[in-house]
Amino acid sequence: MAKTATSGTRKPWWLLGILVILLSMGSSVGIFYFMDNRAEADPQAMAEPVPVTPPTPVFVEIKPFTVNVPSRQFEQRLLYIGLSLKVGNEVTRDLLIEHMPQVRSRLLMLLSSQEAESLTTPEGKQALSAQIMTDFERPLTDPQPPLSIQDVLYTEFIVQ
The missing domain is CATH 1.20.5 (Single alpha-helices involved in coiled-coils or other helix-helix interfaces)
Incomplete structure (x- = not known):
């Protein structure tokens, strides 16, 4: 047991x-x-x-104007151009609108130095866009916040 x-x-x-x-x-x-x-x-x-959602684009419209441009074949030709600038922020937009007479004057000086024949080609228009972007690297006022210009868009473009 x-x-x-x-x-x-x-x-x-x-x-x-x-x-x-x-x-x-x-x-x-x-x-x-x-x-x-x-x-x-x-x-x-x-x-x-x-x-x-992509950010809403901000544009600054520059009213069309007419500029005399030199030509190789003729003495003078006319350029009728309308632009819009695509900018990165509201500060840049407000600054450009505030200084619009100065912006238009700079563009007038730049455009009047262009040759008519080069403006009629797509490459010439792209080169002009690059020159316009470079022109905005110079300050419009002192002191100036950095400008954020992303693109130059042609709304009207006639070489006559």
Whole structure:
């Protein structure tokens, strides 16, 4: 009968060990499942496209004007031009509008130095755009915040 008493005391320890192992395995599976779901949630959130609205463009319109331009074939030709400047911020827009007579004067001086034949080609128009952008690197006033002029757009362009 001593053997039955000994085997009876071993059985609860053995069941207790199996119970601890099963609980450990269950908690490990639960933690793995929880961590795995979190890892899957992040790429899904990143994969969804976030709608990005582009900033509203800011333009400064320069009213059309006529300029005499020299020509190789004729003595004088006329350039009728209308421009809009695409600017990067409201400060630049306000500064250009405030100094519009000076802006128009600079453009008049620059345009009157152009040759009519070069203005009729697409390359000539691109070169003129680059010269206009360079011309705005000189300050209009002192002190002046940096100007943000992004593009020169021709709204009217006639060489006659």
